[in-house]
Structures are given as C-alpha cells and as structure tokens.
Amino acid sequence: MKKYIRIIATLALALVLGASNLQARDMIQIKGSDTLINLVQKLSEVYMEKNPGKYIAVTGGGSGTGIAALMNSQCDIADASRNMKPKEISRATSLGITPKRVVIAMDGLSVIVNGKNSVTKLTMDEIGKIFRGEVTNWSDIGGDNIPITLYGRQSNSGTFVFFRDVVLKGDYSARMKRMNGNSQIVEAVRHDKSGIGYVGVGYVKEATDLNVVSVAAHAGADYASPLNAEEVKSGKYPIARPLNQYINGTPTEAVRDFLLFEISSEGQEIVENAGFFPIPKEYEDLNKKSIGI
Amino acid sequence: MKIKEKLIHGLFLFNGLLVVFILIGIFSLLVFTAIPAFKEINIKEFLFSSNWNPTSYVKETYGIGAMLVSTIMVTAGALLLAVPIGIGAAAYLSDVASPKIREIVKPIIEILAGIPSVVIGFLGIVFVGPVISKTFGLPNGLNAVNGSILLGVMALPTIISLSEDALSSVSKTYSDASLALGATRWQTVIKVKIPAALSGVIAACMLGMGRAIGETMTVLMATGCAPAMPRSYLDSVRTMTSTIAIELGEVPYYTTHYYALFAVGLVLFIMTFCVNMTSDIILHKYQGKRV
Amino acid sequence: MNKKMITEQLGFWTLRLCVGLVGLILLLILFDIVSKGIGTISWRFLTQPPKNGMTEGGIFPAIVGTFFVTILTAVLAVPLGMGCAIYLNEYADDNIFTRIIRMSIRNLSGVPSIVYGLFGVVLFVQMMRIGTCLLASGLTLGLMTLPWTITASEEALKNVPQSYRDGALALGATKWQAIKTNVLPYSISGMLTGTILGLARAAGETAPILFTGAAFFLPFLPKSLFEQFMALPYHLYIMATQHHAIETVRPIAYATALVLIVLICSMNMFAVVLRYKLRKRKKE
Numbered sequence: 001m002k003k004y005i006r007i008i009a010t011l012a013l014a015l016v017l018g019a020s021n022l023q024a025r026d027m028i029q030i031k032g033s034d035t036l037i038n039l040v041q042k043l044s045e046v047y048m049e050k051n052p053g054k055y056i057a058v059t060g061g062g063s064g065t066g067i068a069a070l071m072n073s074q075c076d077i078a079d080a081s082r083n084m085k086p087k088e089i090s091r092a093t094s095l096g097i098t099p100k101r102v103v104i105a106m107d108g109l110s111v112i113v114n115g116k117n118s119v120t121k122l123t124m125d126e127i128g129k130i131f132r133g134e135v136t137n138w139s140d141i142g143g144d145n146i147p148i149t150l151y152g153r154q155s156n157s158g159t160f161v162f163f164r165d166v167v168l169k170g171d172y173s174a175r176m177k178r179m180n181g182n183s184q185i186v187e188a189v190r191h192d193k194s195g196i197g198y199v200g201v202g203y204v205k206e207a208t209d210l211n212v213v214s215v216a217a218h219a220g221a222d223y224a225s226p227l228n229a230e231e232v233k234s235g236k237y238p239i240a241r242p243l244n245q246y247i248n249g250t251p252t253e254a255v256r257d258f259l260l261f262e263i264s265s266e267g268q269e270i271v272e273n274a275g276f277f278p279i280p281k282e283y284e285d286l287n288k289k290s291i292g293i
Numbered sequence: 294m295k296i297k298e299k300l301i302h303g304l305f306l307f308n309g310l311l312v313v314f315i316l317i318g319i320f321s322l323l324v325f326t327a328i329p330a331f332k333e334i335n336i337k338e339f340l341f342s343s344n345w346n347p348t349s350y351v352k353e354t355y356g357i358g359a360m361l362v363s364t365i366m367v368t369a370g371a372l373l374l375a376v377p378i379g380i381g382a383a384a385y386l387s388d389v390a391s392p393k394i395r396e397i398v399k400p401i402i403e404i405l406a407g408i409p410s411v412v413i414g415f416l417g418i419v420f421v422g423p424v425i426s427k428t429f430g431l432p433n434g435l436n437a438v439n440g441s442i443l444l445g446v447m448a449l450p451t452i453i454s455l456s457e458d459a460l461s462s463v464s465k466t467y468s469d470a471s472l473a474l475g476a477t478r479w480q481t482v483i484k485v486k487i488p489a490a491l492s493g494v495i496a497a498c499m500l501g502m503g504r505a506i507g508e509t510m511t512v513l514m515a516t517g518c519a520p521a522m523p524r525s526y527l528d529s530v531r532t533m534t535s536t537i538a539i540e541l542g543e544v545p546y547y548t549t550h551y552y553a554l555f556a557v558g559l560v561l562f563i564m565t566f567c568v569n570m571t572s573d574i575i576l577h578k579y580q581g582k583r584v
Numbered sequence: 585m586n587k588k589m590i591t592e593q594l595g596f597w598t599l600r601l602c603v604g605l606v607g608l609i610l611l612l613i614l615f616d617i618v619s620k621g622i623g624t625i626s627w628r629f630l631t632q633p634p635k636n637g638m639t640e641g642g643i644f645p646a647i648v649g650t651f652f653v654t655i656l657t658a659v660l661a662v663p664l665g666m667g668c669a670i671y672l673n674e675y676a677d678d679n680i681f682t683r684i685i686r687m688s689i690r691n692l693s694g695v696p697s698i699v700y701g702l703f704g705v706v707l708f709v710q711m712m713r714i715g716t717c718l719l720a721s722g723l724t725l726g727l728m729t730l731p732w733t734i735t736a737s738e739e740a741l742k743n744v745p746q747s748y749r750d751g752a753l754a755l756g757a758t759k760w761q762a763i764k765t766n767v768l769p770y771s772i773s774g775m776l777t778g779t780i781l782g783l784a785r786a787a788g789e790t791a792p793i794l795f796t797g798a799a800f801f802l803p804f805l806p807k808s809l810f811e812q813f814m815a816l817p818y819h820l821y822i823m824a825t826q827h828h829a830i831e832t833v834r835p836i837a838y839a840t841a842l843v844l845i846v847l848i849c850s851m852n853m854f855a856v857v858l859r860y861k862l863r864k865r866k867k868e
Contacts, residue, residue, distance in 0.1 A: 027811060038828035041801045042637045048803070057812045058801040060826055064348070064543030071545050074709075074716055091545060149432045154518065155348045156543030164350050171350050174359075174521030177435065177529045178539070180514065181826035191423075192432040203828055274637075274828075301760045305675055308667035312734065313685055315727065316692055319703050326706055381602030389596050390603075398603060400856065405610045407781075407852045409788025411817040412617070412841045415824045419834070420616055446609055453606065479592035500694065507696025509791040510817075514825060534698050534791075541702065541795050546710060558702045562695060569694040573687060 027055040028254055032066020032079030033158045034181050035107065035200040036243050039274045040079055046270060047261050054254065060181075063158025070246055071095050076255050078246040081107065081158030081200065082165075098249045100290040104262045106277040108201040108226025109163060109239040112186065114193045115209040119143040121223045123216045124167055124238055130196060131163075133173025138194065150176035151185045151197035162241055163198050186210065201226045202275030215239060232277050242283060243276065250292055259291050320562070327559040330355075330552035339556065343522045345536065347550040348543075355553045357560065359522040363437070363530035364506060364564075366523060367516065370441025371448055371505040376498050378445075379452030380487070383494075386453070387460035388468075388482050406450035410510040417443045417515030429527060435517035437530045443511045448501035455500060459493020460486055492575045499572035503565045509534040533561050614845075621842035624835040630843070633803035638823075639833055643840055648805050649718075649798075649813035650847070654787045656722025656809075657729055661786075662779055665733025669775070672734075673741040674749075674763055686738075693731035700728040701792040709796055719809040721797035725786045732785070736778020740771040773862040777855045784851035788844060790817040800826075816844045 030040055037060040044056040059075075066078035071092045084092070084099055092099050111127055113119060119142055122130075129135040130148060139145040150173055153160040159182070164172060179185045185197040190209045204212055205227070214223035217238040224231040224238070231237045245262075247255060261267050268278040279287070331339070334355045342356025382402075386395055421442055422434030429438075463486050471481040487494065517529025518539065531539075537554055544551045628642055635641030676682045704724030714720045744767050752762035790798075798818040806813045823837035824830065830837075 029812070034826055037800060037826070038637060044801070045635070045637070045803065055804065057799045059798075059812065060800045060822070061542040068543055068545045072710075088545070154539045155346075156539060161348070169350070171346060174344075175519055175529075177433065178518040178520070178531065179825075180518075181830070183828055183830040184825050187831055188433055188435075191426075194432045206829070298758045298760055302675060305667055305671035308664060309671035309676065309685075312664060312668040312689075312730065315730070316688060318707075319692070319695075319700075319727065322703060322706055323699070326702075378602045378605055381599045382606050385596075385599035385603045389599055398607070401607055401610055403852060403856065404849055405606065405613075407784055407788070407848050408613060409790070409817055409844060409848060411788070411790045411820050411824075412845060413613075415820060415837065415841055416613060416616065418824055420612075446613075449606060449609075477588050477592045479595040480588075483595065503694045507694070507698070509696065509698040510821065514821070534696060537698050537702065538791060538794060541705065555702060555706075558699050562699050565694055565696055565699075566691055569691045570687075573690055 026254060027057055028077065028258055029057050029059070029069075029075040030066075030077045030079060030245075031059045031061060031069045031075040032077075033063040033081040033243070034060050034153075035063075035081040035157075035159050035202070036079040036104075036245075039105065039202065039243075039271065039276060040245075042274060043262055043267060043270055044258070046266075047258055051257075054258075056258065062154065062156030063161070064156040067099075067246065070099060070248060071097055073097070073248075076247065076252070077259075080244045080246055081241065082162040083242075083244065084246065099246045100249065102245045102247065102259055102263070102287050102290045103242040103279055103283040104245055104267075105243045105271040106232060106280060107241050107243050108232040108237050108277070109159065109198055109241060110201045110204050110226045111196065111198050111213040111215060111239075112189050112204055112207075113196050113211050113213060114189055114191075115211055116193050117143060117211060119213070120211045121214045121216070123219050123221075125219065127213075127215065128168045128170070131168050131172055131176065131198075132170050133175060146194045148196060149192055149194045151179055151188050151192075151195055152176045153182070153185070153198075154178040154180065159198065159200065163239070166241075167239060200276070201232075205275040229277055233280055242280075247290070256291055260293075263287055263291075323555060323559055323562060327552060327555040330549060330556040333549045334553060334556075339553075345520055347540070347553060353550075355549075357533065357557055359520060360531055360533045360536050360557070361560075363516075363523055364532040364534070366437050366526065366530060367440040367444060367512060367532055368502060368505045370437060370526060371444035372498065372502055374442065374445035375448040375452055375501055375505075379449050379498070379501070380456055380494060382449075382453045383456035383460055383497075384482055384487065386457045388478065388486060402450045402453050405446070406454075410447065410508055411514070413443050413447060414511040414514030417511060422515065431527060433517065433529075435515055436528055437516060437523060437526045440512045440516040440530065440532075441526070443515055444505040444508055447508060447511065448505050451504055452497050452501040455497030456490075456494045459490040459497060462493070463489045492578060496572040496576040499568050499575070503568040503572070506568065507534060507561065507565050509538050513538050533557050537561075617838055617841050617845060620835065621838035621840075624839035625842065629839060634801065635803075638801065638827060639829065639836075643814075643816070643819060643836075643843065645802060645805055646814040646816045646819040646840070647843065647847075650787055650816040650844075652718060652806060652813065653722050653725060653793065653797075653815060654783055656718065657725040657786045658779075658783055660723060660726030661729040661733050661782070665730050665779065666737050666775055668730075669734050669737030669741060670763065673738050674759070674767065689731045689734050693735055696791075697728060697789050698791040700724055701795055703727070704792055704796045715810065716795070716797045716812060717810045718797055718806050718813050721793040721813070721815075722809075724792045724796050725789060728789070728792055729782045729786045732782035733779045736782065737771075737775040740774025740778065741767065743774060744770045773858050777859045777862070780851055780855040780858070784848045784855070787851065788817055788848050790815075790821055793818060816840060816847070820844060 041058050063080040069075040070078035182199040182203045185199050186203050186207050189195040189197045214225045216223045224236045226237050232240045343358035344354040344356045346354045417439050421439050426434035468481050471485040512532045513535040518531040519529035520531050523530045631644050632642035633645050708714045708720040708723050748766040749762050752766040798815045799812040802814050820840045823833050827833050
C-alpha cells in the first residue's frame with residue numbers, strides 16, 4: 001500500500017515539476033465575442049497550421065468579457081461585435097490601456113423566425129417593439145394568433161448590446177430568454193413556431209427551417225436581407241455592423257503578424273467561408289493606422 | 294528524539310492553522326469584495342427589487358428579488374421530486390432490500406452522484422427540454438420545471454445515502470419492540486423507524502437542498518435564463534448562480550457591477566451556510582440523543 | 585390476505601418503485617449518452633486536437649488539461665487536507681476552538697462551486713496576479729476540495745480504535761511513532777478513498793474554472809502552469825451551447841460527455857475498490 005502511495009505521489013510531483021517551467025510560451029491570448037469566436041478560432045487554426053511555433057489561445061465569453069479582459073491586461077486581442085462605449089474607453093485610459101480598433105469583418109445581424117412563420121418582413125420599429133415587449137402577439141404584426149417567444153443573448157454579448165443600442169433604443173423585455181450562444185438561439189427558433197431571435201449572419205447561412213427576416217430602416221423604406229452581400233456592404237441593410245478586434249497600443253510582433261494575416265486576402269477568404277462579409281473599404285485606413293503599417 | 298517529535302507536532306499545527314486561515318480568508322475576501330457594492334446600491338432595493346439590469350440602456354438597477362425567487366422555486370421543485378423518492382429509496386435499502394440487492398443499488402447511487410453537473414445540464418438541453426416542451430405544449434423546454442427535474446436528480450444521491458445512514462443507525466431494539474407488539478414490517482418502517490430517524494432524514498434533505506441551491510452549470514444551461522420575475526413553473530428563470538456565471542466574465546474589475554456580483558455570491562454563501570448549519574445542528578442533536 | 589398485509593405489500597412496492605425510479609434515471613442518462621456518444625469515440629478522437637472549426641478531430645488537449653488540473657488540485661488538497669485531519673484528530677484537544685473549526689470545515693464543504701470561482705478570481709487571478717491559467721484553476725479547485733478531503737480523512741482516522749494508539753504509547757512510543765505505525769496504516773486507504781471521491785468531483789466541475797483558466801480553443805498541450813488549458817467539462821459546455829453549429833457537433837458533445845463520465849466513474853470505481861479492500865482487511 002505504502003509503496004503505491006509513494007509511487008503515485010512521486011509521479012504526481014514529477015508531472016507538476018515537469019510542467020512548471022515558469023516561462024509560459026509566447027502565446028497570443030484572444031478573448032471575447034461569441035459571434036466572432038468561431039471565426040477567430042478558424043483563423044487561428046489555419047494560422048497556426050501555417051506557422052508552426054506560433055501559439056494562440058482563443059476564449060469566448062462575450063464582447064464585454066473580452067473588453068474587460070483587455071482592460072484588466074488579461075488578453076492581447078479582445079474580440080468585440082460592437083464598438084467600445086465611451087465609458088469603457090475612458091475607464092481603459094485610466095487603467096493605462098490605449099485600446100486600438102481593427103475591423104476584421106462585416107456582419108449583417110439577422111433577425112430570425114421559424115420557417116413556418118408567415119411574417120418575413122419587419123421594420124426596425126416593429127422589431128424594437130417586439131423585443132421591448134410592447135408587441136406580444138404575432139397577430140399584431142400580420143402573423144398568426146400566437147404569443148411571441150423572444151430569444152436573445154446574455155448581457156455579456158456584444159450582439160445583445162449592439163442590437164439594443166441600434167434597434168431597441170431601450171431595454172429588452174425581461175421575459176426574453178437569454179441563451180448562452182448564437183447557435184442556441186438558432187436551434188431554439190428552428191423548433192419554436194412562435195420564436196424570434198437575433199444572431200450573426202454567419203450562423204444562419206446553412207440553417208434550415210428558418211426564415212431570415214428582411215428589414216426596412218423605417219416604414220415605407222425598402223426591405224433588405226442580410227443574406228445579400230451587396231445590401232449589407234452598401235448599408236441598405238440597416239443592422240449591419242463591423243466586427244472588431246481591440247488591441248492595447250502598438251501591437252507586439254506576434255500580434256501584428258496575426259492581425260496582418262486576418263486582414264490579408266487569405267484571411268478574408270476564411271471570413272467569407274464562415275458566413276460573414278469582408279472588410280469594407282472605409283475601414284482599411286483605420287486598420288492600417290491601428291496595426292501600424 | 295524530542296526535537297523531532299516537537300517538529301512534527303509543529304508541522305501539523307502549522308498545517309491546521311494554514312487550513313483555518315485559508316477558510317477564514319475565503320469568507321472575509323468575499324465579504325470585503327461585496328461590501329463596496331452597498332456604497333452605491335441601497336440595500337433594501339438590492340434585496341427586494343426584482344429588476345436586475347446592471348448594463349441597462351436606460352438605468353442600471355441591482356435588485357436580486359427575481360433571482361432569489363427563481364432560486365427558491367427551482368430548489369423547491371427539486372426537493373418536491375427528490376425528497377419522497379429519496380426517502381422511499383432509503384427506506385427500501387435499509388429495511389426491505391436483501392443485502393445482495395443493497396450491494397447492487399449502492400454503486401448505482403454512487404455513480405449517479407458522480408455524474409458532473411455539466412453533463413446533467415447537457416441532458417437538460419438535449420433530452421429533458423424537448424420532452425417538457427412536448428408534454429406541456431410549450432414552444433421551448435428551457436424553464437423552471439426543467440431545472441427542478443435536473444436538480445432533483447442531482448440531490449437524490451445525497452438524500453438517499455444520508456437518509457439510509459440515519460435509518461440504519463436506528464437502534465434495532467426499536468424495530469424489535471415494534472414487531473414484537475404485532476406491528477407489520479411496513480408499520481414498523483413508517484411509524485417507528487422513520488420517526489426515530491427523522492432528524493437524520495431532515496438533515497439529509499437539507500444537505501440535498503444546499504446542493505440544489507448552489508448548483509450552477511445545470512441551471513445555467515437548462516432554465517432559459519430570462520431575468521423576469523417568474524409567473525409559473527413553465528417560465529424561464531435565472532437563478533443567482535447562473536447570474537454570477539453569466540456576468541462575472543463581462544464585468545470590468547472594481548466597478549459597482551463587479552462588487553454587486555460578489556454581493557450576490559455572499560447572499561448565496563449565507564443561504565447555503567444557513568442550510569448546512571441547520572442540518573449540522575439537527576444531526577448533532579440527534580447523535581447526542583442516541584448516545 | 586388481510587388488510588394489513590395488503591397495505592404492507594402496497595407500501596413495499598411503493599418503496600421498490602422509488603428505487604426502481606432512481607435506477608431508471610441512471611439507466612436513462614447512461615443509455616442516452618453511451619448510445620449517442622460511443623459511435624464517435626475512436627483512437628483518433630482520444631488522441632487528436634479539435635480540427636476544422638472544432639467540427640472534426642478529437643478532444644486530446646481537453647483530456648490532458650483535465651488530467652493536469654486534477655493533479656494540481658490533488659497536490660494542494662491532499663497533503664494539506666490529510667495533515668489538517670491528522671492535526672485535528674490526533675494532536676488537537678477537543679475544545680470549543682476545534683469544534684468551531686470542524687463545524688466550519690463541514691459547512692464549507694457545502695459552499696457552492698461558483699462561490700469558489702468568485703474567490704479564485706479575486707485571490708489568484710487578481711490579487712496574486714497569476715492571471716487566468718492552469719495554476720489559478722488548480723488552486724481554486726484545490727481549495728474547493730480541501731474541506732472534503734479533511735472531512736473524509738478525519739472520518740477514516742476516527743475509525744481507528746483508540747486502543748491502537750494507547751497500545752503503542754504504553755510501549756513507550758512517541759506520539760508520532762504511534763501515529764506512524766499504528767494509526768496511519770489502518771486509516772490510509774480510508775483517507776485515500778474519500779480523497780479520490782473528492783478529486784473525481786473536482787475533475788467534473790466547470791463553474792470554478794470558467795473564469796480562472798479554461799480556454800475555448802487551444803489545440804496544443806499546456807507546457808507551463810501559467811498557460812491556459814482546455815478542460816473536458818468546459819469543452820462539453822461549449823459544444824452544447826456556444827459552438828457555431830451545435831446541432832452538427834452533437835455527436836462530439838455526446839462523446840465528450842461519455843469520456844468525462846468514464847473518467848470520473850473510473851476514479852470513483854478505484855476509490856470503491858480501495859474501500860472494499862480495506863473492509864476485507866479489517867475483517868481478517
């Protein structure tokens with residue numbers, strides 16, 4: 001008995017000591033948005049395959065999580081599916097962090113309903129009313145007589161904040177179910193005739209049993225679909241947003257190299273394959289300035 | 294020799310003190326990180342308001358009323374399921390089952406106790422959820438019932454094994470006397486053994502309750518997490534534990550929101566502490582009586 | 585058959601139903617996970633990192649991560665826990681002070697895991713500036729396991745008859761000699777059983793590592809204690825809720841759950857076997 005214990009204890013100690021070289025590898029820490037996470041995960045997977053010896057750790061948790069981690073100096077790159085709020089920027093500055101923004105893709109935030117739902121066109125105003133909880137039955141907006149079930153994200157999500165600030169301009173109904181990730185919303189709405197939700201366009205390209213709602217900026221305006229790349233790029237689709245990464249000050253060589261890969265044509269191809277849209281021209285200068293080309 | 298002896302004694306003393314220090318540290322750190330929250334939050338509003346929206350578009354609010362109710366609802370639901378089944382199973386094991394069956398059933402309960410909460414939560418999404426949505430004709434099965442069922446399953450092993458311990462340790466003279474007076478075995482179980490072991494059984498249920506209150510991953514995954522005050526068991530609920538799990542990641546350190554989350558943690562800590570303490574006291578009183 | 589007998593039979597069948605229900609629940613859980621997870625398990629699944637947007641490949645880094653973090657947990661919780669139990673049971677006097685300590689330890693073993701997560705964030709990640717990494721997670725889990733190991737070890741020590749100690753002391757042995765030769769050999773398997781059960785529980789925990797070190801995607805093994813890691817329970821959480829196509833990766837999620845359960849069950853089994861051996865020896 002004693003012998004076993006001694007052997008086990010020695011083994012455990014050896015393992016820990018073996019793993020305890022104090023210097024962690026030079027690893028790029030990326031943290032943040034769940035909308036971006038699967039895209040960034042793919043980007044870093046390809047990048048690491050091409051560059052052996054480079055290490056990237058990707059963690060999710062939401063845009064708020066990423067931005068908080070950047071402020072707390074716990075990551076090198078913060079994924080954010082929204083822009084940093086002025087309050088956050090001033091807080092970061094007071095902590096000695098200079099956040100710089102790089103846009104790596106465009107997203108047409110999609111409003112989705114069940115495939116059996118007859119409502120496929122909504123105005124921004126109607127969507128706002130639905131999610132604020134002011135309209136609670138589909139019949140009020142031309143659908144069948146069923147109560148609306150709301151599916152949204154949790155407050156740490158950039159999508160949650162962006163959608164609230166741009167579409168709702170108020171608080172979400174407290175009855176909205178708060179799902180852990182975009183794909184959980186997709187799955188729920190697919191199975192729920194009364195459901196409505198919002199997710200990044202990358203999550204709905206291949207989904208079935210779903211209708212992606214066409215949205216008009218205001219009553220009387222043309223309806224546009226987030227699935228149409230041109231309408232998203234031109235800004236005709238009203239809930240399009242840039243997907244950002246924030247870094248602190250001048251990036252290190254390793255971070256810079258990865259960022260350059262992301263905005264390269266190869267990186268942008270991955271972006272399109274993931275269902276998002278490539279970086280529009282207007283952000284190219286910003287990117288160059290932030291990365292320091 | 295004496296020096297060595299003293300050294301060893303000192304070593305263990307140091308060890309003991311270290312542990313005590315760590316454990317006190319946990320509590321005090323929690324308290325001290327929670328206190329600053331109340332500089333900006335009215336404590337009355339914190340406890341009784343049901344609006345929790347620290348990142349609101351309009352006005353930040355910190356009221357844990359709705360989550361408190363959600364936690365209590367889910368826990369009560371879990372106990373409603375787990376207590377009768379648990380006590381029944383415990384009574385069966387201690388008084389009806391043959392030793393052979395006991396040897397088979399005990400590992401089953403141990404395996405059940407060992408299934409991680411995240412696996413149970415996963416089953417809540419893929420298995421229990423769809424069943425609930427079909428049974429009740431609901432659009433979605435992520436709600437308080439789902440959470441209650443899962444937590445009930447998780448509380449079962451605790452309740453069964455501790456109740457069984459309590460039932461088995463009832464002195465044999467009790468049941469012998471009862472049987473000798475002509476009572477059936479069933480009457481003996483119900484009218485003599487369970488009442489005799491009642492304090493132990495209650496303590497077991499309290500511990501199961503403590504486990505249900507503090508469970509995080511399961512409720513995070515399976516209850517839908519809507520922050521509104523629940524109207525019924527078929528509503529989505531967000532408990533205190535899932536609120537912490539959702540928001541701790543997003544919060545910038547040293548802000549009111551951050552401190553408020555620790556205050557929620559403190560409330561949770563106090564709740565479970567009271568439950569465990571009560572169970573502890575009941576158990577000791579009962580043990581004292583037996584001796 | 586009189587009325588009493590019928591009531592008795594009815595009553596016993598109700599009790600049997602209760603146990604049957606418990607068995608059925610476990611069977612259902614295991615059946616669902618095994619039947620849907622076994623198809624994905626292969627040697628490649630167990631030995632390769634996730635690939636192609638985590639829709640293919642395996643879970644090797646997560647298995648290793650869980651293994652490492654459990655060992656770290658053990659390194660902290662086992663010696664400290666056993667030492668503390670030995671102190672409390674063998675050296676300390678039974679007074680108000682030790683009674684309060686015992687009571688608080690018992691109560692701390694019921695504190696929710698998310699509260700330990702909160703504690704880990706403040707103490708290790710921030711105050712000690714360790715950052716989110718393997719070490720921070722291991723320490724957090726270690727603290728959570730500590731009360732369990734202490735309680736279990738003390739239980740085992742209590743089961744050693746006082747006469748064993750008295751015998752050694754009467755023969756002129758010192759206190760430590762008495763503990764070493766007459767107490768520890770009879771309690772060590774009991775102490776280990778409880779400890780391993782505690783570690784198995786820690787290995788399956790998600791809440792404490794959520795904010796202290798677990799990573800979403802990290803396709804290589806941790807080389808230092810200051811790196812992040814993938815862990816099985818967290819991987820399952822991601823696969824169930826956050827992956828971009830949760831329905832396509834369901835088989836992977838099921839297989840991950842299966843691996844996690846097998847891992848934890850075998851740890852538990854090991855503990856049970858230990859206990860069984862101990863019982864047998866006691867009888868001899």
